[in-house]
Amino acid sequence: MISKEHIIKRFISYVTIDTESDPNSNTIPSTSKQWDLANKLAKELKTIGMQDVSIDTNAYIMATLPSNVEHHVPTIGFISHFDTSPDFTGANVKPQIFENYHGGDILLNKDKNIVLSPNYFEDLRQYIGQTLITTDGTTLLGADDKAGICEIVSAMEYLINNSNIKHGKIRVGFTPDEEIGRGAHKFDIEKFGADWAYTMDGSQIGELEYENFNAASAKVKIKGKIVHPGYAKGKMINSMYIATEFINSLPRLETPEHTEGYQGFFHLHNIRGDVDETVLDYIIRDHNKGHFKARKEVMFKLANELNSQYGKEVITVDIKDQYYNMKEMIEPVMHIVDIAEEAMKQLNIEPLIKAIRGGTDGSQLSYMGLPCPNIFAGGHNFHGRYEYIPVESMIKATEVICKIAELTAIEK
Numbered sequence: 001m002i003s004k005e006h007i008i009k010r011f012i013s014y015v016t017i018d019t020e021s022d023p024n025s026n027t028i029p030s031t032s033k034q035w036d037l038a039n040k041l042a043k044e045l046k047t048i049g050m051q052d053v054s055i056d057t058n059a060y061i062m063a064t065l066p067s068n069v070e071h072h073v074p075t076i077g078f079i080s081h082f083d084t085s086p087d088f089t090g091a092n093v094k095p096q097i098f099e100n101y102h103g104g105d106i107l108l109n110k111d112k113n114i115v116l117s118p119n120y121f122e123d124l125r126q127y128i129g130q131t132l133i134t135t136d137g138t139t140l141l142g143a144d145d146k147a148g149i150c151e152i153v154s155a156m157e158y159l160i161n162n163s164n165i166k167h168g169k170i171r172v173g174f175t176p177d178e179e180i181g182r183g184a185h186k187f188d189i190e191k192f193g194a195d196w197a198y199t200m201d202g203s204q205i206g207e208l209e210y211e212n213f214n215a216a217s218a219k220v221k222i223k224g225k226i227v228h229p230g231y232a233k234g235k236m237i238n239s240m241y242i243a244t245e246f247i248n249s250l251p252r253l254e255t256p257e258h259t260e261g262y263q264g265f266f267h268l269h270n271i272r273g274d275v276d277e278t279v280l281d282y283i284i285r286d287h288n289k290g291h292f293k294a295r296k297e298v299m300f301k302l303a304n305e306l307n308s309q310y311g312k313e314v315i316t317v318d319i320k321d322q323y324y325n326m327k328e329m330i331e332p333v334m335h336i337v338d339i340a341e342e343a344m345k346q347l348n349i350e351p352l353i354k355a356i357r358g359g360t361d362g363s364q365l366s367y368m369g370l371p372c373p374n375i376f377a378g379g380h381n382f383h384g385r386y387e388y389i390p391v392e393s394m395i396k397a398t399e400v401i402c403k404i405a406e407l408t409a410i411e412k
Contacts, residue, residue, distance in 0.1 A: 002158055002398050004131070004391055011133065011150040011394065012095050013040075014082075015142035020090040021083035021180045028058040028186055029083065029176035035059055037082045041149065041174055048157040050172070058186045061174040065156050065167070073168025073409045077197030078155070078401055079361055079372065080148030081178030084140060087383040094136040101390075103128040108385070109137030116386050123204060123380050124388075131391040141387035143379030147394055148200030149174055151377060154394075155401035167405035171197070175361055181215070181322045184364035196336045196371045198404065199362040204352070205393040206344060207376035210330040210337050211355035212363045213264070213285040214292035215322040218299055220246060220280040222273070222315045236275065242306060242314055243271070243278040249302050262287045262355060264295060287325055287355055323359045329366035330373055337373050343403035349396055352376075375400060 017037045022030040029035065038059040045053045050063040067073055084090040098106060103125060106116040114137030118124035135141045152172050159165055171194045175183040178201075202209060224239030250266050252258075259265045264286025271280050284299075286292040296319050303317045330337065337353075344351045362372030378393030 002154060002395050004395065007150065007154055007394050007398070008097065008131075008133070008391055010154060011147065014146040014150060015093050015095055018091045018093070019083045019142070020086055021177045022086060023180040028182065030180060030182070031083075034083055034176045038174070038176065041082065041153070044153060045156075045172070048153065049160045050156055056186075056188075059176045060186060060188070062192060063172050065159060065170040065172075067167065067169040067409075068163055069166050069168060069409050069411075071411045074195040075169040075171060075193060076405065076408055077171040077173060077192060077194035077370070078152045079173040079175065079197050079199045079365070080145045080152055080201060080377070081175045081183050081361060082146065082149055083176050083179050083183075084142045084146075085144065085179040085383040088140045088385065089138075090140055090142055093139045093142060095141065096134045096136055098132045098134065101127055101130055101132050106132070106134060108134055112137055114385060116388060121381060121386060126204070127390045127392075132388050133391060134388040135385055137385050140382070140384055141379070141389065143377065143387055143389040144382040145178065145201045145377060147377040147379050147389055147397070151200050151394055151397040151401060154398045155405075158398065158402055159405060165402060165406055167409045170405055173197070178361050181217075181359070183361040184368065187361070187365060187368070189365070189368050189370050192370065194370060196333065197362070197365065198340060199360045199372055199374045200377045200397060200401070201360045201362070202356070202374050202376035203378075203380060203382070205376055205378055205390075205396055206350050206352040207374070208337065208340055208344065208351050208353050209356045209374040211287060211327040212323075212325055212359045212374075213287055213357065214289055214324050215359050216284045216292070216296060216319050217322055218282040218284055218296075218317060218319045220282065220299070220303070220315065220317050222246070222278045222280075224276050224278070224314070226274075226276040237310070237314065238275050239278040239314070240273050240275065242310070243273060243280055245306060246280065246302060246315065250298070260357075264288070264291055266295065284319070285357075289325065323363045324367060326363040326366035326372070330371055333371050336371060339407050340373060340375055340400070340404055343400050343407055347396065347399050347403055349400070
């Protein structure tokens with residue numbers, strides 16, 4: 001059995017290290033503090049007995065658990081990222097442990113009256129009687145994706161200490177900067193040398209995913225003209241008003257808070273401006289490649305219409321693709337999904353096969369030649385103060401890794 005106390009101790013040792021990434025940085029990793037956890041992980045992998053442990057100049061970590069069978073077994077991999085999202089602070093994380101969750105409200109922070117409630121976050125009710133790790137309400141937790149790292153390291157340690165469990169060669173990889181879309185950019189597929197891999201980067205227990213959004217970022221710049229407001233008639237162009245026209249001209253109900261399942265969206269996540277210039281930062285998401293293309297065209301068309309209306313180029317749109325739906329890369333090798341599904345079933349976990357409303361390193365890695373479905377890591381409410389994770393889900397995810405390794409090694 002995998003020790004509950006051991007999992008908790010390892011997880012807390014990771015989340016209390018600040019590894020927030022920075023989309024405005026041009027370095028890899030994007031923040032120097034990511035090295036603090038990267039170096040710790042490389043050392044820990046050596047300590048538990050992993051071989052070929054390496055950490056490169058960009059903080060990508062790889063290691064090997066050699067095969068303990070004589071027959072040929074495909075080399076599989078498990079991958080997670082150690083950065084946390086810049087959407088909410090990851091500094092000074094103070095995890096709280098609530099044993100035997102009673103099913104009601106959890107007071108995260110008495111001074112600020114911050115409450116984690118099942119009346120709002122209904123998933124909490126799945127975990128009555130279990131042990132929850134939460135934030136103190138002032139930071140995110142970092143289960144995305146330090147839970148995945150904890151599970152992979154714990155699984156490798158368990159397999160090393162229980163050599164009676166037969167498995168082939170296993171490669172593990174930990175990456176920086178996944179939260180800003182760069183996690184796979186410097187990942188050396190050839191060096192990793194796996195036939196396929198799994199990212200441990202999903203949410204609730206049972207999730208198994210091989211579809212994700214097509215994704216792009218869009219930067220919309222609106223140029224105004226500032227003059228003295230007392231003499232502005234016919235001269236001033238207020239960029240903020242034009243920005244408002246642009247925002248309101250996009251489909252109002254095609255935003256994250258109004259969509260689910262396979263529905264795509266436009267998401268305005270940052271705005272800064274004054275009379276002279278306003279900048280809008282959007283992300284564009286859609287599972288359907290045709291719809292994804294159409295969403296980008298809508299933005300360009302809207303900009304052209306506003307430029308025509310004002311008789312000059314007041315607005316520009318710069319769109320950059322970030323990653324694509326991995327479905328078309330996974331479907332030709334669906335046996336790798338079948339193995340993960342069977343592993344869950346053998347552990348009495350109900351597989352929840354669905355599309356990711358987001359992306360993982362696996363989406364980029366799949367297009368780079370490493371098919372890479374995504375498996376649950378157990379956390380909920382990522383990227384914010386209400387993030388939490390049931391310890392029992394982390395234990396189950398660790399067991400799934402071990403079971404996948406065991407099933408892959410069965411001699412045909």
